[in-house]
Amino acid sequence: MDDIETLTKKLFPYAYNILGNIADSQDVIQDVLIKFNEKETSSISNHNAYLIKSVINQAINLKKKNDRERNQRISLPEPIITNQGESKIEIEEILNYSMLVLLEVLNTKERAVFLLKEAFDYDHEEIANIFSVSVENSRKLLSRAKKKLKQNKPNVVTTTSRDRIYLEKYIEAIRNRDVITLEQMLSEEVKVLADGGTKVNVVAQLTSGINDTIKLITYVFEHYQKGFRIEIDKINHQPALLFYDGTLLMNCQVFELNKGGKIINIFSVVDPDKLLPN
Numbered sequence: 001m002d003d004i005e006t007l008t009k010k011l012f013p014y015a016y017n018i019l020g021n022i023a024d025s026q027d028v029i030q031d032v033l034i035k036f037n038e039k040e041t042s043s044i045s046n047h048n049a050y051l052i053k054s055v056i057n058q059a060i061n062l063k064k065k066n067d068r069e070r071n072q073r074i075s076l077p078e079p080i081i082t083n084q085g086e087s088k089i090e091i092e093e094i095l096n097y098s099m100l101v102l103l104e105v106l107n108t109k110e111r112a113v114f115l116l117k118e119a120f121d122y123d124h125e126e127i128a129n130i131f132s133v134s135v136e137n138s139r140k141l142l143s144r145a146k147k148k149l150k151q152n153k154p155n156v157v158t159t160t161s162r163d164r165i166y167l168e169k170y171i172e173a174i175r176n177r178d179v180i181t182l183e184q185m186l187s188e189e190v191k192v193l194a195d196g197g198t199k200v201n202v203v204a205q206l207t208s209g210i211n212d213t214i215k216l217i218t219y220v221f222e223h224y225q226k227g228f229r230i231e232i233d234k235i236n237h238q239p240a241l242l243f244y245d246g247t248l249l250m251n252c253q254v255f256e257l258n259k260g261g262k263i264i265n266i267f268s269v270v271d272p273d274k275l276l277p278n
Contacts, residue, residue, distance in 0.1 A: 011055045013093035018059040020077030028058045053130045060108045074205045076195040078274040079252045083234040097236035098256045110145040163239035174221045186210045187262040197271030249275045
């Protein structure tokens with residue numbers, strides 16, 4: 001069996017893609033590994049498969065608990081930097097940000113089945129074994145998940161070196177309150193989703209449409225972000241802006257662009273509990 005560090009790195013994407021939270025994912029993995037080390041394991045033929053199954057099921061239970069306690073607040077995934085630098089996690093197996101947000105329309109079992117089949121290439125026999133259901137039930141769960149996702153599947157464009165230039169233009173337009181440029185950069189269906197958690201009151205949790213979005217982003221910049229240092233990075237494989245007050249990260253904004261190159265979603269995380277270093 002792999003060592004603890006390798007196992008943790010391997011197990012993390014399974015937990016995070018279900019939970020969307022780094023600390024919760026780490027807690028689940030640690031708890032599973034502790035219980036595994038205390039267990040008589042001679043009868044377990046495949047230790048890695050057993051651990052993956054345990055992490056998935058425990059992550060599902062925790063996700064259900066978190067959803068019950070959220071009280072309908074918008075809750076965005078905790079951002080993970082995926083700029084190909086050295087990482088303690090399997091970056092390529094972390095889903096893009098827009099897909100993680102979209103997966104919130106699924107119940108936890110549908111989410112897990114969809115992830116195992118589409119992200120980790122499990123077959124239905126393996127999925128059925130993990131959840132102790134029939135193969136037919138696994139197929140039905142996947143079918144329901146795909147049906148729910150079909151109408152809203154994000155058209156995330158592969159990030160390129162042009163993203164930096166694009167976001168530099170966006171920042172300059174906000175700084176100058178250049179409404180005309182912003183109108184050209186935003187799609188008609190643009191939305192801003194903001195997550196302040198329980199500690200920060202956001203100006204608006206959900207804003208849609210070009211005019212209201214421009215009013216919001218220019219207001220927030222003028223009143224809250226004007227003095228911040230802004231860095232351009234890649235978060236969950238998508239272009240993002242990081243707003244720093246000194247060395248303290250205050251806001252992470254992840255951008256989804258449509259096929260026409262216009263901004264269709266801005267996911268803004270200001271919850272301090274989700275802005276800790278990865």
